Amino acid sequence: MRQYLDVKARYPDAIVFFRLGDFYEMFYEDAVYVSRALNLTLTTRDKGKEKEDAVPMCGVPYHAVRGYLNKLTELGHRIALCEQLEDPKVARGIVRRDVVRVVTPGVVLDEESLDPRAPSYVAAVAGDRRQGYGLAFLDVTTGHFRATEASTPEALLDELARAEPRELVLARRDRAGDPARDLSRMPADDEGLAAQIRRAYPRLVQTPVAEDSAFDPGELLAQALGAAFDAAELRARAPMAVAAAGRVLRYARATQPGAALPLGQLEVYRRADYLVIDEQARSHLELTESLLERRRTGTLLEVIDETRSAMGGRLLRRWLLFPLVDVARIRRRQDAVERLVNAHAARDSARQQLGDVADLERLVARAQLGVASPRDLVALGRSLARLPALAAALRAASAGEIGSVAPSEAAGAGGTGDSAGAAAGAAVSGVDLGDLGGDLAGELAERLVQTLRADAPAVTREGGFISPGVSAELDELNTIASGGRDTLGVIEARERERTGVGSLKVKYNSVFGYYIEITRAQLAHAQLPAEYQRKQTVANGERFVTPELAEYEAKILSADERRVALELEIFEGLRREVAAQSARLLDLAGRVAAADVLAGLAEVAHRSGYCRPVVDESGVIELADGRHPVVERLAAAGGFVPNDVRLDGDSEQMLIVTGPNMAGKSTLIRQVAQCVVLAQMGSFVPARRARIGVCDRVFTRVGAGDNLARGETTFLVEMRETAHILRYATPRSLVILDEIGRGTSTYDGVSIAWAVAEHLHDRVRAKTLFATHYHELCALADLHPRVRNVSVAAREWKGDIVFLRKLSPGGASRSFGIEVAKLAGLPPAVVERARTILKTLESDAAGQRGAVPRPAAPAATEMPQLGLFAGGGTAPIVTGVAPEVELGRSGPATDPAAAEVVAALRAIDPDELSPRAAWDLLTGLIKKLTPTPKD
Secondary structure, eight states: OHHHHHHHHHOTTSEEEEEETTEEEEEHHHHHHHHHHTTOOOEEEOSSSSGGGOEEEEEEEGGGHHHHHHHHHHTTOOEEEEEEOSOTTTOOSSOOEEEEEEEBTTBOOOGGGSOTTSOOEEEEEEEETTTEEEEEEEETTTTEEEEEEESSHHHHHHHHHHHOOSEEEEEEOOSTTOTTOOGGGOOTTOOSHHHHHHHHOTTSEEEEEEOOTTOOHHHHHHHHHOTTOOHHHHHHHOHHHHHHHHHHHHHHHHTSTTSOOOOOOOEEEOGGGBOEEOHHHHHHTTSSSOTTTOSSTTSHHHHHOOOSSHHHHHHHHHHHHSOBOOHHHHHHHHHHHHHHHHOHHHHHHHHHHHTTOOOHHHHHHHHHHTOOOHHHHHHHHHHHHHHHHHHHHHHHHHTSOOOSSOHHHHHHHOOSSSOSSTTHHHHHHHHHHTOOOSOOOHHHHHHHHHHBOTTOOSOOTTOOOBOTTSOHHHHHHHHHHTTOHHHHHHHHHHHHHHHTOTTOEEEEETTTEEEEEEEHHHHTTOOOOTTOEEEEEETTEEEEEOHHHHHHHHHHHHHHHHHHHHHHHHHHHHHHHHHHTHHHHHHHHHHHHHHHHHHHHHHHHHHHTOBOOEEESSOEEEEEEEOOHHHHHHSOTTOOOOEEEEEETTTBOEEEEEOOTTSSHHHHHHHHHHHHHHHHTTOOBSSSEEEEEOOSEEEEEOOOOOBGGGTBOHHHHHHHHHHHHHHHOOTTOEEEEESTTTTSOHHHHHHHHHHHHHHIIIIIOOEEEEEOSOGGGGGHHHHOTTEEEEEEEEEEETTEEEEEEEEEESOOSOOOHHHHHHHHTOOHHHHHHHHHHHHHHHHHHHHHHTTSOOOOOOTTOOSOOOOOEEOSSSSOEETTSSHHHHHOSSOTTTOHHHHHHHHHHHHOOGGGOOHHHHHHHHHHHHHHHSOOOOO
16 A cells, blocks of 8 residues: 555555556555445455455456546546556566556547547647736647747637647646646635636636746757757747747646657647637537537538548638638639649549548557557558559649649748648648658558558557568467467377277366367277376266477477567567657657548539639638528528628628528538638638638627527627627628627617627728618618628518528518417417517507608618607617607607606606506507597
């Protein structure tokens, strides 16, 4: 137990899995907790005779440990695996044990626990409001390593959302004002960064770690990344990014004692290098996760993911979440996609080869970490052997027509944010163009294929994974260990002749080893030599052993042990060779992944009829026959209605989109945003023709829903998201708004929607698509020069509504809400009653509007809405400021009935009225204001 306690003292924040023979055991408080969490039997390990001295204990079989580790990491725990470091059979005294790996929510190496098409990041933050913030994230399973800086907590949260880490490392400090103090000591109302992260992402595991004042993150990074990393230059340019990168690297290293981490070059990027997509935009546009089911199904990623490899799928996800803003880089990617679109045969050949390429990144990383199995290296060798054919297919595609960017421009454009070194431009060009380069690691592929058996197992304890011919000694041992059939045949023939028993057989079982068996019928006539020792009597005969067989058995067993040891020695040497070349192989894997992404995007474009958009700095977004990629995929063939959309900061900055429910307003505005994201990631877009002026951010305010965990209502969530848009949008941004203001009263909602639209038009000048049922907003087009009204067409036919889903100029005439309610299955009596009430309200509203002049409304708004605007001048005024003006034609001073109504209205408490009481009250007030006919 002293050995266990020493380990636990070094890893106090982890659950220690202590290897004892064929089990991992837990003791003390770890055992008590794990037994409850995993439903295990809790027993005791008695230290003495007294019951109170019993040590709580539980355990799991070593061969089933994966499942238990998965459950504990999902609960947010860290597990220290303490293994036996020597064979108990030969150890003297207590078997030497130590921690070989720490499994955490963000550092998981088990393939069964990982999504092959998503990264597995552990992240770290550093900094404060004064200095700014740094964020770094590292995928230990691939070596992918990135960092950035953010000036505000909101910007940091946006980048954290895009990275989607499984674990976040924070500094454990107690100094006042530090944003990442020990979470266990943080009060519930603390407004520090850690508290903000916890509120925004409550399911993200946060791990506080002790800070060492002598720790130098730049020195650690320089040591790990080598000469290509300029610590001084990067520290001067991005000090908080360096601090965060050093913190996450130090944490990840501590989880792998004795093993080197796989690391690509640290990529320090600026947020301005990519189209910023915050959490709400990613969610509303359903880029990687559906809004309702929180799954990949029904997302943009699912529609465009035609990659054939897991690493290609991860890179596609990264491109989708980090679209470019550099026009030259976007066009380079488009060139590569276009070549593959036009080269059908080459594309098919490339995709066929990619289908046989395993996950090179994670295989190389497993070798670097020392956990790769023989089967892993077989997969690596086979995959590398496919690369020459893949490179040939890509060269065949490159022989076709090159797109609009000349090769010289593509080669010299470089990349502003994809690497930290001087050679970043060339590396990024290779990735963008899908060029595998000249180094395909052919010699390593040949060595792996020739050394390892094609049917190599996933475990090494029984051998059987080294091919014949690799080692003469191993071949000889294999011959002996396999039973030496020729030798046994010679012995069997000789013994038959000596004993005169023709049916004598030499056999083997695991209990006795090798033995001679003679049937009972032959035994009476047999002449048994003196060295035959009777071993067992069976139903049909007797079994004997001889000194010769015992000696041969010992030789075979010794050979088997030596065979397994020699195979393991050869395999580990091969694994070290792969690990030594990890930087080279990870770079190659990145180029293969890019080729997979580009070929997949070309396949989507060819199969779905996407076009290459013109991407420029014009600020114009124009789609001819644009479609929604996800809805189009789900619709019946030919069932999706395309539409033309144009946004221009100089003339058509804001489109007010009206139309009935279910007509397709939300689909229309989202498809524009999705097309912008696709175009800036380098993809073709679902349209007949497209022009995309590069945007810096995409903002969305779509849908409605409470956030009960944060105590926020639907309307508060809506207003919070709207405030975020108004604070950070720029003239280069694209803003998507759907039904702003619907979470409150009509008066308040229209007022807020109007004010938001004016602010975006007059001050922000962002390109905006504003879908609304407030037809009063159509008046904005008469008052502001860059606002245009468009509507999604629908017609009423014989009492039913027909959705045409075609965009046309002008505002919609009505919302058809009751007709949609009828389609939804409301009882006929309810529908008819709603129509009656609507007629009454429209009639009353029309009468009220007649008393007060209104701003001119577009001709399309023929069917009146409730009168909300009154007044003079050019700006609309929300009624309700002086209700007596609306209610009495001559005002309260000269109309006693109107004065009585105003007094009654002021006296009521709306919260105390039931719907029926409110209706009765309204009917009575209307009667008071209705003149009595004279006789």
